Amino acid sequence: MSSVLIGHHRLRWSSRLPSHLDGTASGVCLESQHEDFSANTPRLSGGPRRRSPADVTAAWMHVRRTGWHGMNRQATLAHGRRMLASLDATMLGTDAAEVSVVDLLNGYAGELAIDFCLGQGNADVAAAVVRRAAVADRLTGSSLQFPAWLPLPRVRAMVRATAHLNATLTTHVRRRRADPVDQPQDLLDLLLANTTNPLTEDQVVTLVKANLFASYSTPGLALAWIVHEFAARPAAFDRVLAEADALHTATGSVLDDTRLPYTAAFVKEVLRLYPPVWLMQRYAARPTVLGEWDIRRAQYVTFSPYLLHRDPRWWTAPEEFKPERWHHDDAPAHRFAYVPFGAGPRVCLGIQLALYQLVVAAARLAVGYRIEVTSDNVAPTPQPALTPVGLAARFTPRTGVLSH
Numbered sequence: 001m002s003s004v005l006i007g008h009h010r011l012r013w014s015s016r017l018p019s020h021l022d023g024t025a026s027g028v029c030l031e032s033q034h035e036d037f038s039a040n041t042p043r044l045s046g047g048p049r050r051r052s053p054a055d056v057t058a059a060w061m062h063v064r065r066t067g068w069h070g071m072n073r074q075a076t077l078a079h080g081r082r083m084l085a086s087l088d089a090t091m092l093g094t095d096a097a098e099v100s101v102v103d104l105l106n107g108y109a110g111e112l113a114i115d116f117c118l119g120q121g122n123a124d125v126a127a128a129v130v131r132r133a134a135v136a137d138r139l140t141g142s143s144l145q146f147p148a149w150l151p152l153p154r155v156r157a158m159v160r161a162t163a164h165l166n167a168t169l170t171t172h173v174r175r176r177r178a179d180p181v182d183q184p185q186d187l188l189d190l191l192l193a194n195t196t197n198p199l200t201e202d203q204v205v206t207l208v209k210a211n212l213f214a215s216y217s218t219p220g221l222a223l224a225w226i227v228h229e230f231a232a233r234p235a236a237f238d239r240v241l242a243e244a245d246a247l248h249t250a251t252g253s254v255l256d257d258t259r260l261p262y263t264a265a266f267v268k269e270v271l272r273l274y275p276p277v278w279l280m281q282r283y284a285a286r287p288t289v290l291g292e293w294d295i296r297r298a299q300y301v302t303f304s305p306y307l308l309h310r311d312p313r314w315w316t317a318p319e320e321f322k323p324e325r326w327h328h329d330d331a332p333a334h335r336f337a338y339v340p341f342g343a344g345p346r347v348c349l350g351i352q353l354a355l356y357q358l359v360v361a362a363a364r365l366a367v368g369y370r371i372e373v374t375s376d377n378v379a380p381t382p383q384p385a386l387t388p389v390g391l392a393a394r395f396t397p398r399t400g401v402l403s404h
C-alpha cells in the first residue's frame with residue numbers, strides 16, 4: 001500500500017499512481033465518439049459471432065439511447081416515495097446505535113438500485129446481484145486481469161454468477177412481458193412499454209443489469225460523504241435543515257426536490273470534493289496524440305475527477321467547501337472540470353435519478369434524524385470507489401417527523 005498527499009487529504013492505494021490529465025485532455029477522452037477513445041462496453045449476445053469493438057459499442061449505444069427514455073422524471077418520481085420509505089426503514093433499523101455509515105448506506109443503495117429497476121419484492125434478484133458483486137470484487141481487487149476463458153476458480157465463479165443473474169433477470173422480463181401493467185412503476189415496466197423502438201429480451205436484460213451494477217454502491221457512498229460533511233460543516237448543515245424543515249412543514253414530505261436549491265448545491269459540492277468515481281478510464285481505439293502523450297492503440301488512459309475537481313486552474317478556493325459556488329458565477333471555468341458523472345456520449349445514465357435520490361435523501365436525513373458522527377480522522381480511501389472508511393454515526397429519529 002502506498003499513499004500520496006493531495007491538498008491536505010491523504011489518498012491510499014495499491015501502487016499504481018495515475019498521472020493527472022488536465023480538463024482539456026480528459027475532455028478529449030470523454031467527448032470522443034469512440035473513434036479515438038472508447039469506454040469498456042457491456043456485451044450483447046446475438047448478431048455476428050465475432051464482433052469488432054466498434055460493433056459492440058454501436059449495439060450498446062442503440063440500447064443506451066432507448067434506456068434514456070426509461071430514466072425519466074416519471075420513473076424517478078414513482079420511485080421517490082418507496083425510496084424514502086426504504087431510507088426510514090434502514091435508519092430505524094439501526095435503533096439509534098452506532099453503525100458503520102458506509103455499510104448501512106451501501107445496503108440501502110443496493111435496495112434502491114433493485115427498486116428503481118424492478119420494483120419491490122425481488123429477493124431472488126437481490127441475492128443474484130450480491131453473489132455476482134462479491135465474485136466481481138475478488139476479480140477487480142486483483143492487480144491482474146483474467147480473461148473469461150482462463151479456468152481459474154475465481155473466473156469460473158464469475159461466469160457462473162453472471163449466468164445465474166442473467167437467468168434470474170430473464171425470468172422477470174418474461175413474466176412482466178406476459179402480464180404488462182397500465183401504469184409503469186419501474187425501469188423494466190418503462191422499457192417494456194416502449195413499443196416504438198422495442199428492445200429484445202437480451203437487450204433489456206443487459207440494460208437492466210448495467211443499471212443495477214452502475215447504481216449498486218455509488219449513491220450509498222455519495223450519501224455517506226453527505227453525512228460526513230453534515231458533521232464537518234455545521235453552518236451549511238443548518239441551512240439544509242432549515243430548507244428541508246420548511247418544505248416538510250408546508251407539504252408533509254421532502255419529495256419535491258425543486259424546492260431544495262441549497263440542498264442541491266450542498267450535494268453538488270460534496271460530489272465535487274468526494275466524487276465516488278474518483279478515477280475513470282478510456283482506451284485508445286487507434287494510435288493518437290493526447291496533449292504531450294503519444295498513445296498506442298489499446299492503451300488505457302486514466303484520469304481523475306477527484307484531481308480535476310480540486311484543480312486551482314479552474315476553481316476558486318478549490319479546497320474550500322462552498323455550496324454557494326453553485327448559485328453564483330463561480331462555477332468552473334472549464335466544462336470538463338466537474339465530472340462526477342462523467343461526460344460525453346457515455347455519461348452516467350442515472351445522473352438525474354442519482355441527483356434526485358441524493359438531494360431528497362439528504363433533506364430527509366437532516367429533517368428526520370439527529371445525526372451524531374462518532375468517528376474522526378476519516379480518510380478518503382479508493383476501494384476502488386472513493387470511500388469514507390471508518391465513518392461511524394448514530395441516527396436518532398427526531399420526534400414528530402417520521403409519522404408524516
Ligand code: HEM
Pocket residue numbers: 030039040041064113116210211212214215218219222275276277280339340341342343344345346347348349350351353354
Ligand atoms: C451518486 C451516484 C452516481 C455516480 C457518482 C455515478 C457516476 C457514474 C460515472 C462516473 C459513470 C461513467 C461515465 C463515463 O464513463 O463517462 C457512470 C456510468 C453509468 N451510470 Fe452512474 N453514477 C451514479 C448513479 C447511477 C444510477 C442511480 C444509475 C442508474 C440507475 C446509474 C447508471 C449508470 C450507467 C448505466 C452507466 C454506464 C453508461 C455507459 O457505459 O454507457 N448511475 N456513472
